[in-house]
Amino acid sequence: MKVIFKTSYDRDIDLHKDVWSRGRIAALVAVMAALPFLVGEYYLAEATNTLIWALAGMGLMLLVGHSGQVSLGHAAFLAIGAYTDSALMNIGLPFVVTFPAAALAAGLFGALVAIPAVRMSGIYLAIATLALFVIVEEMIIILEPITGGVGGIQAPAIEIAGISFDRYGHLDHFYWLCLTVVVAVTWAYANLLRSPTGRSFLAVRDSEVSARALGINVTRTRALAFGLSCAMTGLAGALMGHYIAFFNYELFSVFISINLLLVVTIGGLGFIQGAFFGAILITAVPQLIAILRGAARDSLGVDIGGMPGLDTMLFAMILVGFIIYEPTGLYGRWLKTKVWFELFPLARRDMFRRQKSYLKTERQK
Amino acid sequence: MDLIQLLIGGVASGCIYGLVALGFVLIYKATEGVNFAQGDMMMLGAFIALGFVNSDHLGLAFIPGIVLAAALMGGVGYGIDRFVVRQIFGQPQFALVILTIALGFILRFIAGSIWGYSPLVLETPYAGQSVPLGRINISVADIVTILVTGLLTLALWGFFAYTRTGLAAQAASQNQMAAYIVGVPVRRINSIIWGLSGVVATIAGVLFASKGAIDPNVGLLGIKAFAAAVIGGFGSLPGALLGGILIGVVEPLAARYLPGGISQMSPYIIMLAVLVTRPNGLFAQMHAKKV
Numbered sequence: 001m002k003v004i005f006k007t008s009y010d011r012d013i014d015l016h017k018d019v020w021s022r023g024r025i026a027a028l029v030a031v032m033a034a035l036p037f038l039v040g041e042y043y044l045a046e047a048t049n050t051l052i053w054a055l056a057g058m059g060l061m062l063l064v065g066h067s068g069q070v071s072l073g074h075a076a077f078l079a080i081g082a083y084t085d086s087a088l089m090n091i092g093l094p095f096v097v098t099f100p101a102a103a104l105a106a107g108l109f110g111a112l113v114a115i116p117a118v119r120m121s122g123i124y125l126a127i128a129t130l131a132l133f134v135i136v137e138e139m140i141i142i143l144e145p146i147t148g149g150v151g152g153i154q155a156p157a158i159e160i161a162g163i164s165f166d167r168y169g170h171l172d173h174f175y176w177l178c179l180t181v182v183v184a185v186t187w188a189y190a191n192l193l194r195s196p197t198g199r200s201f202l203a204v205r206d207s208e209v210s211a212r213a214l215g216i217n218v219t220r221t222r223a224l225a226f227g228l229s230c231a232m233t234g235l236a237g238a239l240m241g242h243y244i245a246f247f248n249y250e251l252f253s254v255f256i257s258i259n260l261l262l263v264v265t266i267g268g269l270g271f272i273q274g275a276f277f278g279a280i281l282i283t284a285v286p287q288l289i290a291i292l293r294g295a296a297r298d299s300l301g302v303d304i305g306g307m308p309g310l311d312t313m314l315f316a317m318i319l320v321g322f323i324i325y326e327p328t329g330l331y332g333r334w335l336k337t338k339v340w341f342e343l344f345p346l347a348r349r350d351m352f353r354r355q356k357s358y359l360k361t362e363r364q365k
Numbered sequence: 366m367d368l369i370q371l372l373i374g375g376v377a378s379g380c381i382y383g384l385v386a387l388g389f390v391l392i393y394k395a396t397e398g399v400n401f402a403q404g405d406m407m408m409l410g411a412f413i414a415l416g417f418v419n420s421d422h423l424g425l426a427f428i429p430g431i432v433l434a435a436a437l438m439g440g441v442g443y444g445i446d447r448f449v450v451r452q453i454f455g456q457p458q459f460a461l462v463i464l465t466i467a468l469g470f471i472l473r474f475i476a477g478s479i480w481g482y483s484p485l486v487l488e489t490p491y492a493g494q495s496v497p498l499g500r501i502n503i504s505v506a507d508i509v510t511i512l513v514t515g516l517l518t519l520a521l522w523g524f525f526a527y528t529r530t531g532l533a534a535q536a537a538s539q540n541q542m543a544a545y546i547v548g549v550p551v552r553r554i555n556s557i558i559w560g561l562s563g564v565v566a567t568i569a570g571v572l573f574a575s576k577g578a579i580d581p582n583v584g585l586l587g588i589k590a591f592a593a594a595v596i597g598g599f600g601s602l603p604g605a606l607l608g609g610i611l612i613g614v615v616e617p618l619a620a621r622y623l624p625g626g627i628s629q630m631s632p633y634i635i636m637l638a639v640l641v642t643r644p645n646g647l648f649a650q651m652h653a654k655k656v
Contacts, residue, residue: 117640128595131636131637132633134588135637261466313471
């Protein structure tokens with residue numbers, strides 16, 4: 001185990017533990033940036049999809065993992081982002097204006113919703129967001145002049161300063177655009193977490209009453225977390241709209257909300273890295289199933305393509321497995337493995353034993 | 366006349382929402398967890414009943430078939446708690462929310478792969494019959510729904526007020542730790558409550574199926590039942606039922622008298638309005654949170 005010799009107070013709040021951690025991140029970003037030269041069109045499209053999911057996952061992670069509020073309706077904010085962006089672009093505004101506008105619209109809507117919503121705790125908030133999702137879905141169908149109703153809407157090709165970022169014409173450009181957005185948001189998110197605001201999110205998550213006693217305005221903090229989370233999700237929604245290119249309300253079904261929740265839970269609640277792990281899993285598993293399906297058909301002559309819902313079923317099984325056996329998610333498992341190697345012969349199984357506890361009741365009666 | 370017709374139909378479908386909501390509330394009252402798979406349990410119950418009763422499946426007589434289905438779903442509910450939910454005993458509520466959502470998907474897949482994804486109709490002895498009452502026609506399915514809901518609510522009330530198990534469940538719901546210390550078998554009580562909510566879900570499913578076709582996705586009705594449970598206040602059995610009836614009545618009225626689209630949103634609008642004005646529901650049992 002490495003002990004870091006700290007020579008200034010700045011080291012305590014530094015984003016990276018040491019020069020190696022900084023280097024690893026830089027190397028990762030470099031590899032990601034070079035990806036269009038390394039892999040083919042198909043995998044690049046998949047990588048883009050993963051990045052977009054990671055962005056949306058970070059949005060939900062801020063809410064669920066870092067401020068302790070559950071949302072079952074985050075697809076609504078993806079939809080708001082996507083429709084704001086595409087509708088504004090369709091009336092002729094450039095992407096550099098519509099993209100922030102998508103974040104702003106989703107964020108403002110989220111914060112507006114949050115003001116009554118944050119008064120509710122846990123379950124009530126989850127159900128309220130679910131209801132909100134249904135309302136947004138119906139609104140999309142009703143507001144046909146803006147959203148194209150059931151028919152759908154076209155996301156125009158992006159062009160910034162004369163360079164085309166069209167998803168079909170210049171996939172590599174579109175990929176770099178997504179990567180830039182994701183890197184920027186991740187950096188901002190990581191910085192947010194070490195600021196007083198981010199710390200107050202954590203305080204509210206861990207104990208609302210204690211946070212209030214420390215002078216944190218709980219309502220304001222939770223609404224802010226909600227708004228920020230929705231803004232991030234809105235950005236992801238705008239990119240997702242461009243990635244799909246032509247979409248209607250069905251793109252943002254309740255299953256997307258559930259998948260997002262899956263991303264953050266399986267990835268590892270409370271870690272930014274978790275959103276990325278989850279996004280990789282959720283975009284890779286359908287591909288794996290497709291490959292397995294092909295293999296089963298070719299070698300065994302069994303056609304499992306005829307079973308609809310198999311993907312969701314597998315996701316559900318994975319989710320149940322993780323919640324029961326590894327509630328800290330993939331990233332938690334990674335951390336445990338790392339500690340095991342760092343301490344090598346000294347690690348013991350009980351080091352990470354879960355503490356059994358009785359349910360803390362929310363009722364006083 | 367039209368209005369009365371709408372009202373009776375609304376109360377009947379409201380009873381079904383109310384019954385599903387009752388399932389939520391049962392589990393919430395006893396274990397403080399929310400079962401997001403309740404709608405899917407209703408769906409599975411309806412399909413199992415269909416499997417027993419329909420002539421092209423097992424073809425049992427109606428009442429024994431339903432009783433068997435209810436018993437089987439009681440077992441499923443008990444098993445879900447015993448083998449899955451108990452594993453995460455003591456983890457935060459959030460974990461249970463996600464776990465039950467996932468369980469809902471699994472139940473949907475099971476029903477889909479056994480009975481297929483195309484809508485099926487449950488054969489009931491009273492299908493299509495109606496009673497003329499003055500100038501309006503009341504369908505027998507609606508009458509049966511309202512009567513059965515009333516009886517079931519009375520039975521549940523009796524169960525919680527008078528039986529040993531019911532009282533133990535009340536004790537466990539008020540303070541798990543204290544109940545455990547005085548010798549209430551908290552975990553077994555939880556499983557029994559889950560089984561009970563499986564039975565309630567089956568009855569709701571059968572009543573729902575007697576009013577129309579079912580397919581594996583009808584479990585999404587659970588979202589509406591949530592609205593009902595929230596309007597009533599999550600901890601209150603009569604509240605859940607009244608919330609369900611309120612939604613059931615408002616929906617057809619909104620479809621009839623308001624512009625299109627509002628009707629689908631109306632349950633959620635009512636629910637959000639209730640949440641904003643009275644965050645704990647109309648029949649609140651929740652109080653300020655402890656540290």
